[in-house]
Amino acid sequence: MKITLIDDEPDICIYLSTALEDNGYDVTTVDENDSVIQVIQKNQPDLIILDIMMPKRSGISIYRELRSTEMFRKIPILLMSGMSSEKSFLPKGFRRLVNDDNIPLPDGFIEKPIRLPELIKLVHKLKR
Amino acid sequence: MVTPTNIDDWIKNNLFHVIPMAIAVINQNFEIVFANKTFEKMFGRWEKKKCHVVYKNKDVHCVDCKGVKVFKDGVARVSEELGYNKQDRITHYLQHTIPVIDENGDIPFLVEMSLDITETAQIRKEYQLLFDQVPCSILLIDRNFRIVKTNQKVENTFGNIIGQNCYVALKGYDTECQECTSGQTFRDGKMHSGNHVWKTRSGKRREFLVSTVPLRHEDGHFDLVMEVAIDISQTLKLEDDLKIANSFMESLIATSIDGIIAVDMGEEVTIFNQAARKIFQIEDHEKITKEKLASMLPKNFLAQVSAGLGHVYLPETEVITMEGGKIPVRLAGVQIQIKGKQSGMAISIQNLSEIRRLEHEKLEAERLAAVGQTVAGLAHGVKNLITGLEGGMYMLNSGIEKGKTDRIGQGMEMLNRNIHRVSTFVQEFLSFSKGRKIKAENCDPVQTADEVVTMYSAKANESGIKLLHEYDSYIAPACIDSESMHECLTNLVGNAIDACRMSDNKNGKNVLLKTFEKDNAIIYEVIDDGCGMDYEIKNRVFTNFFTTKGLGGTGLGLLITRKIIQEHGGKIELESEPGKGTTFRITLPRNRLPVPTCTEES
CATH class of the missing domain: 3.30.450.20 (PAS domain)
Structure with a gap:
């Protein structure tokens, strides 16, 4: 199963990609200078793990584009942030951030700091 | 010597000449045939001269000749005449014209007795003029309160009221007034005064100040009182207005x-x-x-x-x-x-104590709110750090477990890096929450901005960014903490340069710092044409620990900047568009700036 991980913090990219690979997943991270959309188009991942707060372009902005583009619409997305808990993020925090009722909710949310077993469980659940 | 026997002679020869009246005898031809010494003194030589020549220097008969009438009807007359004395001066004289009637009833002569009243007439004229022209109303009242005489002013104001009772003419009463000023004077013979409302002939009621004086005869007794009245309505009205204005002002001042x-x-x-x-x-x-x-x-x-x-x-x-x-x-x-x-x-x-207190409370509340946000934000910042630390731990543990040396090294590196980040965070957070007290003093707002631009010029140059400072030629000194303001501008200009470097197209980027005054506020604008920000980022730039610089920033810079601006009573705003650039604007209204912390010498 192919996962594309998008986070601006290199340490978190290394940590999560290593941990997910240890659990048998194929993980691609996105370099600071790469275009996120191009990488996803190239990789055709089965799951996207997307950090919300990032330089240049926020996770929400990327999420919006992915959900409004036909070829990416079906790919499950797991949003990730340290700014709120899952309870407070879904659906209220998400709606406030997206500011658009037509954008569907994400397939999952994981709070930082990441409890690894929980992440693995969630990723497993989202595996088609 | 005059004795009773020769008194007739004395009267005939002497009295006639010393009597203080000019006496002349005129015949039917109007020639003066006889005159006494007083006449000669008054009119000069008279022998064989016609009366009109002597009296009036005229060769012809007078138009209104009294002599003609007396010769005709034999009735004595008194008239006031104007003639010329022997010095040719106009002379005012009172003349009695008396016929001398003989036993036949004929009138062969007239005796004319003239009294020089030139001076008296002059005085009388002057008094009349004065009486009529004084700017007040004068009335003479008799003991029956009948108006005997008035001046012109009374006639103009009240009409011809001579002969009427004063209380009828002036007040429209049927009986005497209760407070009668003239009455007081009639009773005690002294001068009195009082205020009376009189009705003018146009029906208007005016307030008069009336003074009454007795018009005494030589012997001290009097039958007339003179009333002198001044219209004081206008004065009274002004006085009232003044009183109202005064009391209004007094209560205004008092309250x-x-x-x-x-x-x-x-x-x-x-x-x-x-x-x-x-x-x-x-x-x-x-x-x-x-x-x-x-x-x-x-x-x-x-x-x-x-x-x-x-x-x-x-x-x-x-x-x-x-x-x-x-x-x-x-x-x-x-x-x-x-x-x-x-x-x-x-x-x-x-x-301004109360205003100051409220301002201070407001700033304090804002500061507390900022601290609250900071504490909330701290959790978020710490979460990221913990994730980094956990990552390091995972790499280290799994490296040891799997015997992967490079992974152990990577884990150690991550741990070190994140531990260092934790300590930087803690330091910055402490300095932020402690809140350095601002030290405001009068300084040149342009100079502070200029220093920041100079400081960054090398870095900007290295990255191929054009950094400029535009400023008003003169901005009056303002009370700001130049060190703190320096920090703010350093943060903003630093961010702008970073935004240019993060931009997709890195060529020909510009950062412009503008310093100017508008509407009594000092304004700093930091304008870049760098990468700009999208909606989500814009909403979070002033949130604690928000950074777009990955490992390079703590996310506290803009928060500190905002805090300093708030402590100066100002505000910070931003406009940004992804790919187009960002403008940060600091507005410092002069009337909200802090007071100098240390007073200047001199």
Whole structure:
């Protein structure tokens, strides 16, 4: 199963990609200078793990584009942030951030700091 | 010697000549045939001259000749005549023309007796003129309160009222007035005065001040009283208006929330209202001298107002209370001039303590809110750090487990890096939450900005970014903490340069710092054409620990910047568009700037 991980913090990219690979997943991270959309188009991942707060372009902005583009619409997305808990993020925090009722909710949310077993469980659940 | 026997002779020869009347005898030809010495003294030579030649210097008969009439009907006449004396001066004389009738009833002669009244007539004329022309109404009243005589002014105002009772003519009453000023004078013979409302002939009621004096004969007894009346309606109305204006002003001053003080040209403090007493903490009964006042006001304030600088306005200053405390006030002083001559000073004082307290409370509340946000944000920042640390731990543990040396090294590196980040965070967070007290003093707003631009010029140059400073040619010094403001501008210019470097197209990027004054506020604008921000980022730039710089930033820079701006009473705004650039604008209204922390010498 192919996962594309998008986070601006290199340490978190290394940590999560290593941990997910240890659990048998194929993980691609996105370099600071790469275009996120191009990488996803190239990789055709089965799951996207997307950090919300990032330089240049926020996770929400990327999420919006992915959900409004036909070829990416079906790919499950797991949003990730340290700014709120899952309870407070879904659906209220998400709606406030997206500011658009037509954008569907994400397939999952994981709070930082990441409890690894929980992440693995969630990723497993989202595996088609 | 005159004896009873020769008295007839004396009368015939002497009295005729010494009697103080000019006597002449005229025949039917109007020739003077005889005259006494007094006549000669008055009219000169008369022998064989016609009467009209002697009296009036005329060769022809007078038009209204009394002599003709007396010759005709034999009735004696009295008339006032104008003629010429022997010096050819106009002479006013009273003439009795008496016929001399013989036994036949014929009138061969007339005796004319003339009394020189030139002087009397002149005086009478002058009095009449005075009587008519004085700017007040004069009436003569007899003991029956009948008007005997009035001057022209009375006639103009009330019409011809001679012969009427004064109470009827002036007041429309049927009977005497209860408070009759003339009556008082009739009773005691003294001068009196009183106010009376009289009705003019146009029906208007006017208020008169009436003075009455007895018109005494030589022997002291009198039958007439002269009333002199002055229309004081206008004066009374002005007095009333003045009283109303005065009491309005007095209550205004008494109830004013601002202190109001007036001083005259001498040493007197003429007005010192309740609000002023409260500001200066002075007891109600205590008297204030000008000297004391000057010692409580800012140095030379009174002198400046007095020096004719017109309106002296100090929007923010301090006064010293009775107890020696300092009160922040707004002070305005103005010179009072009456007809171009300085006659005193008026000072108004607004107590700013309460406003200051509220401002301080508001700033404090804002600061507390910022601290609250910080604490909330701290959790978020720490979460990221923990994730980094956990990552390091995972790499280390799994490396050891799997015997992967490179992974162990990577884990160690991650742990070190994140531990370092934790300590940087803690330090910055502490310095932020402690809140360095700002040290404000008058400085040049342009210079502070210039220093930041100079500091960054090398870095900008290296990255191929054009960094410029545009500023107004003159901005008055402002009370700001230049060190803190330096920090703010450093943050903003630093961010702008980073935004240019993060931009997709890195060529020909610009950062412009603009310093100018608008609407009494100092404005700094940091404009870049770098990468710009999208909606989500814009909404979070002032949130704690938000950073777009990955490992390079702590996310506290803009938060600190905003805090400093708030402590200066200002605000910071931003406009940004992804790919187009960002403008940060700091607005510092002068009237909200802090007061100097350390007072300047000199």
